[in-house]
Amino acid sequence: MSSSTGPASGLPVRMPRPRQPGRHRRPEPLVAPEGAPALVLAVPGTPSGATRGLAEEVVSIARSELPGLNALIGYLDGDDAEYPSLRAVLAHAAEERTARYELALVAGADVKEPEGPVAVVVPLLAGPDSALLRRIRQAVMDSRVAAELTDVLGPHPLLAEALHVRLSEAGLARADRARLFTVATAADGIVLASVGGDEAAQAAGITGMLLAARLAVPVMAAALDQEGSIASVAEQLRSSGSQQLALAPYLIGPEIDASLIEAAAEEAGCSASEPLGPYPAIGKLALARYTTALGIAPQQAPSTPVR
Numbered sequence: 001m002s003s004s005t006g007p008a009s010g011l012p013v014r015m016p017r018p019r020q021p022g023r024h025r026r027p028e029p030l031v032a033p034e035g036a037p038a039l040v041l042a043v044p045g046t047p048s049g050a051t052r053g054l055a056e057e058v059v060s061i062a063r064s065e066l067p068g069l070n071a072l073i074g075y076l077d078g079d080d081a082e083y084p085s086l087r088a089v090l091a092h093a094a095e096e097r098t099a100r101y102e103l104a105l106v107a108g109a110d111v112k113e114p115e116g117p118v119a120v121v122v123p124l125l126a127g128p129d130s131a132l133l134r135r136i137r138q139a140v141m142d143s144r145v146a147a148e149l150t151d152v153l154g155p156h157p158l159l160a161e162a163l164h165v166r167l168s169e170a171g172l173a174r175a176d177r178a179r180l181f182t183v184a185t186a187a188d189g190i191v192l193a194s195v196g197g198d199e200a201a202q203a204a205g206i207t208g209m210l211l212a213a214r215l216a217v218p219v220m221a222a223a224l225d226q227e228g229s230i231a232s233v234a235e236q237l238r239s240s241g242s243q244q245l246a247l248a249p250y251l252i253g254p255e256i257d258a259s260l261i262e263a264a265a266e267e268a269g270c271s272a273s274e275p276l277g278p279y280p281a282i283g284k285l286a287l288a289r290y291t292t293a294l295g296i297a298p299q300q301a302p303s304t305p306v307r
Contacts, residue, residue: 030296032068035100038093038119039071039290040086040147042136044129045254047075047083054253054278055124061283062290069287072119076135086121086136090143090160094118117148120293123285124252125152126159126276127203129196132255150289154250155203158281160210163192163248163273170273172246173215189242190219190270191233193261194250197223204250211248218242224249224256224264245270253277 041063043055059071072093074086084092097114104111110149114207116247133152140147153159167173169184190211194204204221212219218240234245247265253275265272276282 007057007101020067030066032070035070035097035114036068036070037117037294039286040093040119040120040121041070041071041073041286042076042086042123042139043073043078043254044124044132044136045256047078051075051254052083056289057278057298058124058283058286061278061280062287065284065287066291069290072306074121074139076139079290086139087143090119090121090145090147091139094143094145096152102188116221117146117293119147120290121147121149121221123150123152123254124282124286126154126207126250126252127194127196127200128152129200129255131196148293150293153208153252153282153285153289155206156281156285157210158285159250159276160214162276162279162281163207163250164214165279166273167215167217167246167248167274170246170271172248172271185244185271187242187244187246187270188217189237189240189245190217191214191230191237191245191247191270192219192221192250193230193247193264193266193272194221195224195255197226201226201229207250207280219248221250230264230267247272249273249275251275252282 026137039059040057041059043051045051055073059073062071063069072089073084074089075083076086078085078088097118101114121136121140123133125132137149140149164173165175167187167190168175172187174186190208192204192208192211194200201221201223207221208221218237220233220237223229228248237245245268247261247268247270247274249261253306262274
């Protein structure tokens, strides 16, 4: 519970600022207090320099949204100092919290023994993948650390925005429907490619509806890891009148080998956009999962309106 001098440890607090005159005062920014649980980004896939750069950019975005946040990166398949495993990162976070508490005692500070989770683990996944989530959950259990595991990042309107941006970057969608120009290669049907079987494809379909509203073209979800799923969805779109398709990976990036996206696009007979990657919304959604796990209402990031 909060004391008379401040809130409970582990919860973001508002820093006092001079009140601004007038009706339209800016909201006071949230900051992470000392001793708050670490945000641990659980990164799937084979560790690499590109994967590390992507993860570092995601946590950098999260830190910029919540100054003072202790954000760490744990690799599901990591096993060394360069790419530490999720289990090792959680153990390190627990050791750091214990060390801070013991140093405070030595310094004579009147502190209570830390309570609550040491870390909040956020999977770097756009949609559910039962196999990967099972491994992440097992790594958390094996660490024997008090850690909370959140849901994946999607579905969410910000992911539909990110998909739209990636398609427009590839010349497969108009960036702004209100402007009087055309994109010769703009698709009239989108195959939304997910990983995780039927469950993932169904979840991706929710974001797909939001994407369809943005683009005003049909969007259907398919599973990259399910044989025949991509080709079947592409055929359904063509049967309904779409002639120029595009494949949009509903993936952050590290989950699968990039060659699978190329193979899927070839199977569908169309071009593909890039995975979501370190789009700013990914870092914001990771932070939202963290703050929600702590019982704090996350600051809502507005999505770009459909024009």
